[in-house]
Structure formats: C-alpha cells, structure tokens
Amino acid sequence: MVEDWKSYEPLIIPDIPNLHRIEVYEEHDGYRAFRRILDNPEEWSRTNVTNEVKAANIRGRGGAGFNAGLKWSFMPQPDERPRYLACNGDESEPGTFKDRNIFEFNPHLFIEGALIAAYAMSVDVIYVYIRGEYIDWVRIFEKAVEEAYEKGYLGEDILGTGIDIEMYTTYGAGAYICGEETGMLESLEGKRGYPRIKPPFPAQKGLWGNPTTINNIETLANVPLVINNGADWYQSIGAEDHNGPVLYGISGHVNKPGVYEYPAGMPVEDLIYDVAGGIRGNKELKALIPGGTSTPVLRADQLEGVSMDSNSLRDAGSMMGTAGMVVLDEDTDMVDLLWRITHFFHHESCGQCTPCREGTGWLEKVLLKIKNGEGEIKDLDLLLDMTTQMEGRTICALADAAAWPVRHTINRFRDEFEERCKKSVHAVA
Amino acid sequence: MPEVFIDNERYEFEGDYMALQFILDLGKEVPFFCYHPSMSIPANCRQCMVKAGQYIKDEETGEYELDENGERKIRWFPKMQTSCALKLSDGMVIQTQETSEEAERAQKDTLEFLLINHPLDCPICDQAGECPLQIQTYKYGPEGSRFEVKKVHKPKRVQLGPRVTLDAERCINCTRCVRFAEEISETNQLTIVSRGDKNYPMTAPSETFDDPYSLNTVDICPVGALTSTDFRFKARVWEMNQTPSIDITNGKGCNIDLWTRDNEVLRITPRHNPEVNDYWMPDEGREAFEQFNKNRVSRPSITLDENNQSNTSWNNAVETFAEILEAHDPDQLAVFGTPHASVEENYAFNKFFNLLGASNARFTPHIIPGYGDDFLITDDQAPNTNGCRLINLEETDDTGIQSAVTSAKVVIILSDDLVGRGVLSADDLADRYTISLATNQSDTTEASDLVIPITCVAEHAASYVNIDGRIQRSFPAKETKYTNRRLNLEMSEGRLDRYGTNFDNWVNEEHKIDCLPVWEFLNHLGERIGLEFQYDHSRAIFDEMSDRIDPLKGISYERMDEELGVQLPIEQQEVTQA
Amino acid sequence: MTEQELAFTQDELDEIERIKAKFPTNKAATLRVLWVAQEKYGHVKPEVQNLVADTLDLPRSHVHGVASFYTQYYKEETGTYVLDVCTCLSCQVCGGYDILHHLEDELGIKAGETTEDGMFTIQEVECLGACGYAPMLQVTNGVYANNLTKEKVDKLIENLRKGKKPEFESMVMRQNEKRKKELSQ
Numbered sequence A: 001m002v003e004d005w006k007s008y009e010p011l012i013i014p015d016i017p018n019l020h021r022i023e024v025y026e027e028h029d030g031y032r033a034f035r036r037i038l039d040n041p042e043e044w045s046r047t048n049v050t051n052e053v054k055a056a057n058i059r060g061r062g063g064a065g066f067n068a069g070l071k072w073s074f075m076p077q078p079d080e081r082p083r084y085l086a087c088n089g090d091e092s093e094p095g096t097f098k099d100r101n102i103f104e105f106n107p108h109l110f111i112e113g114a115l116i117a118a119y120a121m122s123v124d125v126i127y128v129y130i131r132g133e134y135i136d137w138v139r140i141f142e143k144a145v146e147e148a149y150e151k152g153y154l155g156e157d158i159l160g161t162g163i164d165i166e167m168y169t170t171y172g173a174g175a176y177i178c179g180e181e182t183g184m185l186e187s188l189e190g191k192r193g194y195p196r197i198k199p200p201f202p203a204q205k206g207l208w209g210n211p212t213t214i215n216n217i218e219t220l221a222n223v224p225l226v227i228n229n230g231a232d233w234y235q236s237i238g239a240e241d242h243n244g245p246v247l248y249g250i251s252g253h254v255n256k257p258g259v260y261e262y263p264a265g266m267p268v269e270d271l272i273y274d275v276a277g278g279i280r281g282n283k284e285l286k287a288l289i290p291g292g293t294s295t296p297v298l299r300a301d302q303l304e305g306v307s308m309d310s311n312s313l314r315d316a317g318s319m320m321g322t323a324g325m326v327v328l329d330e331d332t333d334m335v336d337l338l339w340r341i342t343h344f345f346h347h348e349s350c351g352q353c354t355p356c357r358e359g360t361g362w363l364e365k366v367l368l369k370i371k372n373g374e375g376e377i378k379d380l381d382l383l384l385d386m387t388t389q390m391e392g393r394t395i396c397a398l399a400d401a402a403a404w405p406v407r408h409t410i411n412r413f414r415d416e417f418e419e420r421c422k423k424s425v426h427a428v429a
Numbered sequence B: 001m002p003e004v005f006i007d008n009e010r011y012e013f014e015g016d017y018m019a020l021q022f023i024l025d026l027g028k029e030v031p032f033f034c035y036h037p038s039m040s041i042p043a044n045c046r047q048c049m050v051k052a053g054q055y056i057k058d059e060e061t062g063e064y065e066l067d068e069n070g071e072r073k074i075r076w077f078p079k080m081q082t083s084c085a086l087k088l089s090d091g092m093v094i095q096t097q098e099t100s101e102e103a104e105r106a107q108k109d110t111l112e113f114l115l116i117n118h119p120l121d122c123p124i125c126d127q128a129g130e131c132p133l134q135i136q137t138y139k140y141g142p143e144g145s146r147f148e149v150k151k152v153h154k155p156k157r158v159q160l161g162p163r164v165t166l167d168a169e170r171c172i173n174c175t176r177c178v179r180f181a182e183e184i185s186e187t188n189q190l191t192i193v194s195r196g197d198k199n200y201p202m203t204a205p206s207e208t209f210d211d212p213y214s215l216n217t218v219d220i221c222p223v224g225a226l227t228s229t230d231f232r233f234k235a236r237v238w239e240m241n242q243t244p245s246i247d248i249t250n251g252k253g254c255n256i257d258l259w260t261r262d263n264e265v266l267r268i269t270p271r272h273n274p275e276v277n278d279y280w281m282p283d284e285g286r287e288a289f290e291q292f293n294k295n296r297v298s299r300p301s302i303t304l305d306e307n308n309q310s311n312t313s314w315n316n317a318v319e320t321f322a323e324i325l326e327a328h329d330p331d332q333l334a335v336f337g338t339p340h341a342s343v344e345e346n347y348a349f350n351k352f353f354n355l356l357g358a359s360n361a362r363f364t365p366h367i368i369p370g371y372g373d374d375f376l377i378t379d380d381q382a383p384n385t386n387g388c389r390l391i392n393l394e395e396t397d398d399t400g401i402q403s404a405v406t407s408a409k410v411v412i413i414l415s416d417d418l419v420g421r422g423v424l425s426a427d428d429l430a431d432r433y434t435i436s437l438a439t440n441q442s443d444t445t446e447a448s449d450l451v452i453p454i455t456c457v458a459e460h461a462a463s464y465v466n467i468d469g470r471i472q473r474s475f476p477a478k479e480t481k482y483t484n485r486r487l488n489l490e491m492s493e494g495r496l497d498r499y500g501t502n503f504d505n506w507v508n509e510e511h512k513i514d515c516l517p518v519w520e521f522l523n524h525l526g527e528r529i530g531l532e533f534q535y536d537h538s539r540a541i542f543d544e545m546s547d548r549i550d551p552l553k554g555i556s557y558e559r560m561d562e563e564l565g566v567q568l569p570i571e572q573q574e575v576t577q578a
Numbered sequence C: 001m002t003e004q005e006l007a008f009t010q011d012e013l014d015e016i017e018r019i020k021a022k023f024p025t026n027k028a029a030t031l032r033v034l035w036v037a038q039e040k041y042g043h044v045k046p047e048v049q050n051l052v053a054d055t056l057d058l059p060r061s062h063v064h065g066v067a068s069f070y071t072q073y074y075k076e077e078t079g080t081y082v083l084d085v086c087t088c089l090s091c092q093v094c095g096g097y098d099i100l101h102h103l104e105d106e107l108g109i110k111a112g113e114t115t116e117d118g119m120f121t122i123q124e125v126e127c128l129g130a131c132g133y134a135p136m137l138q139v140t141n142g143v144y145a146n147n148l149t150k151e152k153v154d155k156l157i158e159n160l161r162k163g164k165k166p167e168f169e170s171m172v173m174r175q176n177e178k179r180k181k182e183l184s185q
C-alpha cells in the first residue's frame, strides 16, 4: 500500500501547460526515451527494450492487467508479413474516462510510448482506435500526430535511422464491444465488431491475418517512463506486483469527482475521502465498484485496509479493472443499479454467441421484474444460475463481465434484493 | 503417431483435426449447430462444448507424468471447450457429454438459452422432423422452461428473395446462411443486421436474395428460420421418401436426393459428394422436380390427320413404328441420340438402329455459352454430353442435324426437344415422318407423328457422364404404371407407400405415368420386327457396355454406388459448341 | 431522395481516398466513409448506405450490416440536434434519469422521439466516458455538456434553439493547478 502519496507529482499527465504541443513536450525531455533508443541501438536492441519493459511490469491498463512487455514478447519473429500495433482508445467501460485525458493533455507521451513499442516489436503500422463519441479528442490527437510526423518522429526514415513506422488514427461509431481487443480488430477491418475466437491469438493472426499486438493507451503512455528511468525505478512506484502511476477515474457520490494520477496501490479510503473529497452531503459510503462496471462491487465493510492494486482487490473479492472507481453512498438503490448494469450489457452484447446474446437479455428482463416489485425469491436463484451458465462459455469476456456484477451484487446485497421481491404466494398462511 | 483420448478410448490421428470433426468421423456424437465442414468455423452457437485437457508429459524424457496411483496426470483446460474449434494435439484428453457431467451440463445450459427466445412453433414449422434444434433439445435439452419474461419479437414471413422465406424469430444466429453467401456462392447478399439479441440475417434493403444457390441456405439452416417459399407447408418430412439421384438440368451432375410422396417428386435436395458438388446444388436443379410430375407424356400418341394428336394403345404404337421401319431403308432414317438422356438409353437406342443397318446416331450438345459460372452451373444444359461421346455417337452441330433431317424420310428423336431449343423448326419436320421417344411434352413432341412415352431419371436406374468425365447413376424414385415399389428392390418405401392403399386418399394412381424405359419399348419393337434385341434391365445394358467400351472396364453400378460415381479415364473434353 | 441524386463531391471523394490510404483494404474504410456520408446527409438511411457501398465497391449487405451494428449511425432522419443523455452507471447514480426526464418534459417527447418542429431528438445512451462529470449529455455525436443541472439543461436548449452549440470543455485534472490557472486566464 502506498502511504506517501501526498507528495506524488503526476508523470503521465504532469502539471505543465500546453504539454500537448510538441515543442513544449520536447522542452520537457519529450521524445528523449525514443531518441536514446535510436541513438544506442546496441544497448537498446529490440529485445533489450522488450526485456526492460517486461521487467518493469507495466500491467495493462485496459482492464486485464497483463504485463505489457511479456505480451510484446509473444510476437513471432519478423517475416515477410506486415506487423501491427493496435492501440486501444475505445474506453467504453462504464466508470472509465481516463484515456481521453492522455489524448487531450499529453498525447506525445502516448505517441512516444507507441513508437517504442513499435520499435521493440518491429511493427510497421500503428493504428490508434478511438471511440467515435470522442470525436473532439480524435481531432486534438490527430493534430499531435501531425506534429510528430512534421518533426520526423513518424513516417519514413525516422530521424534518419532508416526505420519506417506509420501511425494512423481512426475511430469507431458506438459499440462497447469494439474495446474488446479482437472486436476492435474486426472494427479496424471495417466490419461488425464481432470478437474472434482465440486461438489463433492476435500476435499470430491479427489485423488482416498478420502479427498484431493490442495495448491500451495508458499502458503505452507508461513506456517512455520506463526507458527514461529504468525498470527498477518503475518497480519502486506503487504496490508490490502492481506498480507505476495509475490514472484513477473517480465518479459517483463524491465531492470532487474526476481523474487523478497516483501510484498503483493507493488506499481506497484515501482516494475516496482525501483525494476525492469524501461522500457528497456527508452521507455514508455504501459500496464501491473499483474498476469499471465489470468489476464486482464491494460493500463498505469489505473496503477496510484495501488498496487499489490487483492483489489487495483480489483478496477483497474484486478486481482492479480500469481503475474507474464508482463510489456509491447509503441511498443507492442496488436493485436499480444492477438492473441498469445488466441493461448496459444487454445493449452492448454483439450477439454472436448464444449464452451472451440470450443471457444478457434474460438477466435484464428478470432484474426489471424485480425492480418493478414483481420478482420472486426464486428469480434471484435463477439469476445466479444464469451467471454460471454464461461465465467461461463464450467467445469473449463480455459475458463474464455481465455475469460477475449480477452474482456479486446479489450475493453482497441479498437482503435488499429479497426485500424487493414479492412475498412468495405460498408463504404465511 | 499422435494420440488422443476421447471418452476414455485411445485414438490415433494424423494431420490437422478439430475435435468435433474427429468425433463425428468416429461415428460418435456431440451436438452442434453452427459448425459446417465446408465453411469457416465461427464457434458462435457454443453448443458443442466438451471438457478437455492434456496429459502432462515430462519434457526431458517425453514420458507421461504419473500421479501417486500410477495414473497419468491431466491438466484440464480452465474452461469448457467448443469442440468444433478445438485442435487436436498429442496427448489431448476429451470428455464428451457421455463421460462428463460438466460437458452435459454445459450443453444443456446452451440449449436452454437457445430456446428462450425461440417461438417453439414446431407443429406448424416446415423444419419439424429434420430440425437439429428439435432433435438436440429432445436429446440433450433441459426439461421445463424457466423463462417467464417477454420474448424478443423479430420480423416473420419475410420474403428474403424469390425462393427463400425468413422467420427471424426462429433464427439462432448460427451465421451459416451468411457464411454460405460469403464463402460458397460468393454473392455476399446476406449479412447479420442489428446487434445482440436483435440480430438476424438480412439482405441490403435494396437487394433481394436471388443468389442462384439461395436454397442451399434452407438446407443448412439448423432451424426453420429459412424455408423454401415454394415448399412451405407442402409436406411433412416423415411422409416422404428419399431416393438418391443425379441433377439432370446441367452438365455438372450434382448428386441429389429426390423426395417423393405418393409418386410425386415434391422436392430435390443436394446429396454430399466431395468430388462433385460437396453439399450444394443450384436452385435451378431443384426446380426440376416439376418436370418429373407435370407435362409428362403418358400413353403413346399418334397424329392421325394434320394437327390432331390422340392417344393410342401400346400395341398400336409398336405396330405403327414397325410399319414405318419396314417401309423404309435404313439410309432413309435420321436417328438422333441425345445428351439429355442416360448412357444406357442412348446405347440401347443406337444399338437397335445399328442392328437395323443404320449408321451411328447423331447428337448435338446443348450449350448456352456464358450461361455457367465457376461453380455448379455449366454452359452445358444437358447431363450426359460426355456419355454420348463415350459410346461414339456422331457429334454434330445444328447444321449437321438439319441436313440429316433434310435428306431423311423418317426422323427418330430420343428425348431431345430439338425444336424447343432451336436446332430444328417444326417446319423442318413437317414433311418427314417424325417419331419422338420422350419424357415430357414439348415443341418437338407436338411436331411429331408418333410419340412414345419413356421413363425419366426419376423412374429408372441409369448412368450419366458429367462434364468432368465422372459417371454417376440414378435410382427409380417414382413408380410408373408398370412398376411396383414392393417388387422392385431398388426402390425405397416411405411410410405412405407402405401403409397407403388404393382406397384411401393418400394414394393417387394419376401420379403414375404410363411410360416404359426406352429399352423395354425397344424390346417390344424388336420382337415385332424380328430383331434380336432384348435387355431386361438397364444393368444388363451397362454390363454389356462395360465389356465393350474401354473406359468403362471394371465399372459397375455397385462401384458407382460405393464410390459416389467413378471418374472415367477419358480426356477431359471441353464441352463447347461443335 | 432517390439514389440518383446521391453523390459525393470531389472534395469528399478526395477525403475518401485519404481514408482508404490508411488501410490495406477498401472494406476497412467502411466505418469512416459511413461517417463522411452521415456528416453530409445527416443520416445513413439505406440509400446512403448504398452510396457508401458503391463508392467503396463493397457488397451492399456488408455496409448495411455495419451501419446497423454501430449506434452512432442514424438509420433514420433525426432532429437538427440529437441529445444523447447518458443514464449509465455513474450518470444513473448522479441523476442522469432526472436530466433525461426533465428534457422529455421540456420538449414534450420521449427518448427515441423527435420534436414536431424537427429541432430535437432525445436518446438515452450508454456511458460516454465522462463519468466524473455526471450527469452529462452529448450533442449530435459532437460536443459534451458536463455536470448538468436542470437549469443548465434549460439554458442549453435555449442556446441550441438560437443555433448556439456549447463549446468544448476542457476537464483539467484537479492536480494540475498550473494548467487550471492558465485555462481560466
């Protein structure tokens, strides 16, 4: 757990006006990491870069928390096929609103990170896929890409090294499932965002059948920090086994919602009460969804001593997810809340596979019934049954993400759900 | 050789195999919907779940690791696997629903999901009786329904195209139809529209599903969502009788099944033959069923005065034919064989006139250049052009046919609408005595003086050589006035055939055509004019041919049946307009 | 509108070429060219989908399938302003439904409907990635209006009626004091 966070100075989004402009970024040592690599290709061979990033243990910020360098090492040896890096800026997990800050306030840090990743994996083309609703941020980001091209960081013969890397920005049109990595690949190929079956994994067969790695925007923004300061330094920030700076998105019933940058492993209570200014109207905390809708809700009494890192959250019964924290006060109606969550997954299921297509709709309909006071106790057990019927049975993890909140919210707030149910017809004579 | 262990049995395998296909090839079962052996594997129905794992091998010794009881250690995969997309690897362990309760449970769970939004209108659904969903539910499904909320409503009775109707509520989103249009027919006319549980297959709004192969989607749709507009509500599967046959509407010779009820052909579906048509056939070939029932020549007919044809007796037909032959020299006859009839018919027909002293029959291919595609539709409009060549009929073009007619007094045509297809005009035949041996009424039979009704492909066993030189054969599927299902061992019996009688309204004598196989008619004719000509069955003709014709050496009906037709060692002849 | 009248201008075609150049296949340009078309016509009804398909030389069914999958494409004509009110998770718990219902009352329509004068369409949408600034809405696939109150919504409607769209609002991290100061200057 991190204790000395009060003195922490943001690194991903430092407090530097106009940092989104390339001159300002360069003034503050921008593109230094990338230049260092290019200037010392022996010290910084592609393998060495990958190993350094692997040693740093940048846990994927897109939700799954996978070690970025390790993922890069899955790319096959270069052959005649083109190689791609697909950057995931779909940011659609409810409760999550952090990547847009990188596009807006420090786009070059991300571009530099993506370039280093591309170098390490011998990638030819970087696609940056941004959700369609973020069109204003797309425009802001596109300007940054243009600047990077003008300065010779992107395109052909980068900084005279003979290396060619293109970066193309594109955007979606409204579909949460295009944040799932292979759904995103399908969307990039111009199709309906139907996630692909794995294997083959994208590193083997990704975009147009070619080797592809997918990383989240924030994940890649961490890369230059590692190259500049070393894996050991990076390891020293944050919690054991979950380190580095994290963009915490705090929303819900707090006085000062917003995105905050602090080390991984922040005490949950400090984040809620110090950083985000405590619960609105001096109400009591009821529960926390720690990392986006898919992560299991934790009751206030489960939060004691818990910190925002994967081990601590796992022990508490949840997950880190995207670190999009939704804070819920004592007045929150958990039945309404859970119904709305299932409505989201029902709306966003791509519909390819049976358990998810049918299950998400059924979950929502039964919860609506309960919300309207027409449910019965047996419906709660039906809902729990359905979650086991969905979990682990589908092409992508959306079905799991839909099942978990149902299981855990009902189990952790069972009384509240039972109270909303009709008294059984056979009860009391 | 690499090994796998399925339901505790050991099997060896070679090459790339998906578990489901391997299990099916063993004759075992795992329920599935979206998988189709000839298309890509989307693994979207999630029905074919099995429990799978891997025996752990010591990397250094290559030996299996054992536990304290001396049993091999298994590393189970963390999740249930869809067997259709599970690639076999050495030492893999698979448990199907037969040995794993978890697999059984997973399959039941998926079926429950598939059924919640399904209308369950089996009593009025065309697919009932041959519906994988109905069958799998019966075998592997949950008992009752726990679904007590509102079902999703979707469009019903949508005319997707001229031949295919969609009931989107029955659709289980397996995407077989969409993949067919993308990967097999390549018209790309279908897509899934919308998202989530609102998904269903559709064309673009301005387009219609007029894919020339559209009806294959009806065959592969695992539920009753896609039905044949034409066949809707016409018959129940269990009332029909299924007989293997060959598509005679073009030169490809797609393998098909004829579905009959009470001696009417009600539908035609493709029969799997990986060498010819895989699982598919063109829509056109399916529409041919009409020509087996309707517009048939039944009973011989004769032209008495100028334009009036009237039915006559078989005796009189034989007599008339004989008198004409007796009144003319062989060189006054123009004898035409045809690519539209089988090898046996052409052979017997040609031999008959050879015996009379006539030279080999002529034929002209029936080609429409540019009509075909790269798939199963051919320029060749006839099923047996190469068969005519095989038995050395004299190939000629339209002019050749015309000049043969001009120099003849008598024209004898085997089953070829030469007038209808523009080779001859009715006028060309006006001053000649014209005899047609025909299955169907046509411009040619109309212009004929004597018409002998003969059996069609649905009524006899006979073989056809396709454009690629493959010889394949038909079976009798419908009775004529002179055949009897119960006596002919080659004919299959459906429920109605077995239990219907002439006195109930299931059976209708009208559906039996008054016709004979060509050879049988020629037997009678030969007898009348004292010609030594006698074939009791097409099989006898084939045996004779296989003795005499080199490329047919060693080939028999049995071989054709076992090997789904036999590729002949003949030069692949480009079938073009001569 | 008949299909004959539909066509991209040379400028638009040039833009489409630039989009195509980013990808190895025409198909990959589908989403972006649908956007170009929607910016031009305000919707991608079937005839516009066909224009996209024909321009990219792709099966019409493909474009139709894609257009119907993604929610930001308008498959029907909408009001001049489409108000996408987020009622998802964070917005739900911060009064997103109050904002939605207030709008419905003010404009006299329900979510999914368009006002008679063709000015406004209201839609209820999923999380827009502005959860810390809840409740919020997006105007016609464009600018975000954050931290809404009923009063702010009334003002927004009033402005939109006058053709005045809200301006892009930079949500600076609270830790970034210097940036905030600079922004407020």
Ligand SMILES: Cc1cc2nc3c(=O)[nH]c(=O)nc-3n(C[C@H](O)[C@H](O)[C@H](O)COP(=O)(O)O)c2cc1C
Pocket: A059, A060, A061, A062, A063, A064, A065, A066, A068, A088, A089, A090, A091, A092, A093, A176, A177, A178, A179, A180, A181, A182, A214, A215, A216, A217, A219, A220, A396, A397, A398, A401
């Ligand atoms: C349903 C679903 C939605 C997802 N949405 C996003 C998203 O919006 N943004 C994102 O970066 N990752 C998302 N992910 C995670 C990605 O699949 C993938 O793990 C991630 O982009 C990899 O990048 P990382 O390793 O750098 O985190 C989603 C996953 C699932 C199953």
Ligand code: SF4
Pocket: A177, A194, A195, A348, A349, A350, A351, A352, A353, A354, A356, A357, A394, A395, A396, A397, A398, A399
């Ligand atoms: S789990 Fe759901 S979202 Fe994922 S592929 Fe299957 S249907 Fe689509």
Ligand code: SF4
Pocket: B170, B171, B172, B173, B174, B175, B176, B177, B178, B201, B217, B220, B221, B222, B223, B225, B226
């Ligand atoms: S219509 Fe039939 S074949 Fe097509 S997706 Fe639906 S169930 Fe599958």
Ligand code: FES
Pocket: B031, B032, B033, B034, B035, B042, B043, B044, B045, B046, B047, B048, B049, B082, B083, B084, B085
């Ligand atoms: S048959 Fe395997 S998932 Fe459909």
Ligand code: FES
Pocket: A094, A095, A096, C086, C087, C088, C089, C090, C091, C092, C126, C127, C128, C129, C130, C131, C132, C134, C136
């Ligand atoms: S929940 Fe409304 S913007 Fe995220």
